[in-house]
Amino acid sequence: MKTLHVVLLMLLTLIVPMNIYAGTPTDTIKAHVDEVLNVLRASPDGSKRSDEAKKAEIRVIAGRMFDFTAMSKATLGNNWNKLDKDQRTEFIKLLKAMLENAYVSKILGYTDEKAVFIGERSLSPTRVEVQSTLMARNADIPMHYRVLKTEDTWKVYDVIIEGVSLVKNYRTQFRQILAKQTPSELLDVMRQKVGEI
Amino acid sequence: MEDQVVQNSKLAVSINMGQQNAGLSEDDTTDDDLFLLEDEEEIAPAVKDPLYKWNKAMFAFNDRFYFLLARPITKGYAGFVHEDLRTVINNFFLNISVPIRFVNSLLQFKMKSAGTELLRFGINSTIGVAGLRDVAKTEYGLKSSDEDLGQTLGKYQLGHGAYFILPLLGPSSIRDTVGLVGDLFLYPIGYIRPRFLSLGIYTYEEMNRLSFNPDDYEILKKAAFDPYISVRDAYFQNRKQKVEQ
Numbered sequence: 001m002k003t004l005h006v007v008l009l010m011l012l013t014l015i016v017p018m019n020i021y022a023g024t025p026t027d028t029i030k031a032h033v034d035e036v037l038n039v040l041r042a043s044p045d046g047s048k049r050s051d052e053a054k055k056a057e058i059r060v061i062a063g064r065m066f067d068f069t070a071m072s073k074a075t076l077g078n079n080w081n082k083l084d085k086d087q088r089t090e091f092i093k094l095l096k097a098m099l100e101n102a103y104v105s106k107i108l109g110y111t112d113e114k115a116v117f118i119g120e121r122s123l124s125p126t127r128v129e130v131q132s133t134l135m136a137r138n139a140d141i142p143m144h145y146r147v148l149k150t151e152d153t154w155k156v157y158d159v160i161i162e163g164v165s166l167v168k169n170y171r172t173q174f175r176q177i178l179a180k181q182t183p184s185e186l187l188d189v190m191r192q193k194v195g196e197i
Numbered sequence: 198m199e200d201q202v203v204q205n206s207k208l209a210v211s212i213n214m215g216q217q218n219a220g221l222s223e224d225d226t227t228d229d230d231l232f233l234l235e236d237e238e239e240i241a242p243a244v245k246d247p248l249y250k251w252n253k254a255m256f257a258f259n260d261r262f263y264f265l266l267a268r269p270i271t272k273g274y275a276g277f278v279h280e281d282l283r284t285v286i287n288n289f290f291l292n293i294s295v296p297i298r299f300v301n302s303l304l305q306f307k308m309k310s311a312g313t314e315l316l317r318f319g320i321n322s323t324i325g326v327a328g329l330r331d332v333a334k335t336e337y338g339l340k341s342s343d344e345d346l347g348q349t350l351g352k353y354q355l356g357h358g359a360y361f362i363l364p365l366l367g368p369s370s371i372r373d374t375v376g377l378v379g380d381l382f383l384y385p386i387g388y389i390r391p392r393f394l395s396l397g398i399y400t401y402e403e404m405n406r407l408s409f410n411p412d413d414y415e416i417l418k419k420a421a422f423d424p425y426i427s428v429r430d431a432y433f434q435n436r437k438q439k440v441e442q
Contacts, residue, residue: 106413109412138283138409163438173421173422
């Protein structure tokens with residue numbers, strides 16, 4: 001029995017490193033983007049997966065690629081302190097659901113787009129901006145990922161598309177809402193919006 | 198500059214930490230320099246929206262126009278005209294708008310961009326068959342630079358004045374609207390008479406452009422908790438980056 005465990009462990013160590021991207025920020029993001037592109041590409045054997053199956057796979061990748069807690073903190077800024085623990089947990093959940101609902105279908109629409117990684121810029125000892133261009137049919141779209149160093153990898157906390165930071169955009173909205181309303185009212189607004197789509 | 202921002206953020210974080218209720222432990226201590234991002238932004242002047250009432254009404258009007266007319270018509274058009282042909286049409290309009298980008302590059306002393314635009318015009322108008330193919334980009338790697346008069350004015354330190362939503366055309370500012378009108382003098386389509394023909398071609402150009410991403414506005418709206426503020430903020434962020442480029 002024990003030997004079996006040892007063998008299993010050894011096998012695991014062989015397999016696992018292939019899935020962990022402890023490389024540079026660019027390598028990490030590139031690997032995730034390639035993963036997504038693989039999901040979008042039609043299977044070589046011609047079998048077609050449903051959009052729902054693809055969406056589910058993209059959600060799993062997004063879960064590994066993004067740090068939704070850091071993203072939530074960044075979108076709330078100082079207002080984060082106004083939320084109690086349960087409210088924070090729900091906020092993170094709702095923001096994640098919102099982003100997935102809105103953007104996953106857009107990603108499914110990508111066909112022959114290519115992502116080219118052009119460089120990276122250090123923002124602080126633990127934060128880096130990975131710069132890429134999405135080459136679409138009629139235009140090149142600058143797409144920058146801001147990543148945060150976690151224990152074993154880099155995780156995205158902000159995406160900047162054509163100069164528009166997702167985090168800043170949400171922060172402007174949340175600040176406006178929280179100027180007049182309480183955190184629990186903000187969560188009501190979010191719940192309602194997520195329920196709509 | 199970056200260093201200073203980080204310094205400031207550390208200060209802010211320590212203040213924040215002091216205010217935090219003691220009940221929160223665990224994960225709240227590590228990546229707190231994200232709070233600092235806030236300060237980075239606080240330096241920027243607040244958005245001016247004195248025309249709020251007009252803008253809000255125009256926003257509602259454009260929203261309805263998009264969902265009831267612009268998008269369904271564009272989608273019908275896209276189902277009828279193949280993407281390859283729409284790309285060719287897009288290239289044609291990109292080629293005849295060279296004067297706008299050339300002159301504005303010059304006004305901003307971006308000599309390389311100005312030269313590239315001229316070269317692109319020469320290549321695409323000849324080898325690219327009257328601009329129908331963007332061979333300058335595909336074969337020679339010469340990319341067009343997105344310049345307009347609004348950006349030029351911004352480069353000369355002129356502020357937006359106020360947020361200003363235009364009917365049908367969407368988000369703009371006083372400065373960028375002035376720029377838009379000025380650029381019209383550099384755009385051949387603007388000289389076509391009778392005027393309604395000029396306007397018709399311009400509308401067609403916009404529809405063709407929209408046909409590549411007809412759902413983007415809907416996605417943006419879906420992702421927003423307050424669409425009006427989200428669009429306004431996105432407009433100013435996008436323009437700021439273009440001016441700085």
